[in-house]
Amino acid sequence: MKRLHDLWKETELLKRNDFSRLGNHSIDDCLDEGQRRQMISAASVKIEELFDILRIDHVNDHNTRDTPMRFAKMLVCETLEGRYSEPPKITEFENIGAFDQLIVTGPIELRSTCAHHLMPIHGSVFIGILPSKDGKIIGLSKYDRIVNYFAARLQIQEELVKQIGDFICEKTDPQGLAVRISAVHMCKTHRGVKASQASRMVTNAFYGRLESDAAKKSEFLQECAALEKF
Numbered sequence: 001m002k003r004l005h006d007l008w009k010e011t012e013l014l015k016r017n018d019f020s021r022l023g024n025h026s027i028d029d030c031l032d033e034g035q036r037r038q039m040i041s042a043a044s045v046k047i048e049e050l051f052d053i054l055r056i057d058h059v060n061d062h063n064t065r066d067t068p069m070r071f072a073k074m075l076v077c078e079t080l081e082g083r084y085s086e087p088p089k090i091t092e093f094e095n096i097g098a099f100d101q102l103i104v105t106g107p108i109e110l111r112s113t114c115a116h117h118l119m120p121i122h123g124s125v126f127i128g129i130l131p132s133k134d135g136k137i138i139g140l141s142k143y144d145r146i147v148n149y150f151a152a153r154l155q156i157q158e159e160l161v162k163q164i165g166d167f168i169c170e171k172t173d174p175q176g177l178a179v180r181i182s183a184v185h186m187c188k189t190h191r192g193v194k195a196s197q198a199s200r201m202v203t204n205a206f207y208g209r210l211e212s213d214a215a216k217k218s219e220f221l222q223e224c225a226a227l228e229k230f
């Protein structure tokens, strides 16, 4: 019987030029369960090779025996999950009451992975929405799901903040939208320059009235500051 990783080598998915997609974009078709298992198995074989190069015993050492498979599974099903799956299902509601005031949600816990060193990015996301009277409103939990979806890829913060904002704009067509990320990059705190754990990177993406209306932008930033203190 063919081994899973051999099956993976033959899949159309591997033959297609998904490699040209950026690492923080999703591949063309999401993986079904069988393809996911094949990808994990094929990745695991490569991680065993990497361990061999690094002279880590993945056969006899009880601590590292299952690590290549465990690591491959984590990459496919957790760290990079947003690359291989459909975006979250978004329940959209008509804005029946024509609500047109600022809604701010956060902090939404951000757990992502840096594209340069594969180290964790950990932080908070705040989202401000100025709905259109004739636009859509989405369920509150969906903002968290959207953040999780785009975070589960190899990211840089400037692109992540825009991906989240572009997606929400596309779904809800609001008068204005703002996304703010404040995060610690462990590639900076746990290696290299070994910066303070308190060292954060802040990025904002503003759209429509939340970009052009200084009073509304300032209201959003004040709400973020207040929510951050909770």
Ligand SMILES: Nc1nc2c(ncn2[C@@H]2O[C@H](COP(=O)(O)OP(=O)(O)OP(=O)(O)O)[C@@H](O)[C@H]2O)c(=O)[nH]1
Pocket (backbone or CB within 6 Å): 114, 115, 116, 155, 156, 157, 158, 185, 187, 188, 191, 192, 193
């Ligand atoms: N702008 C930006 N830079 C990031 C982000 N995440 C990590 N970086 C930085 O990307 C750079 C990686 O490039 P290199 O300079 O080639 O990496 P390096 O030689 O290991 O550099 P050091 O981290 O300084 O040791 C580092 O300066 C990181 O701090 C991010 O989200 N946005």
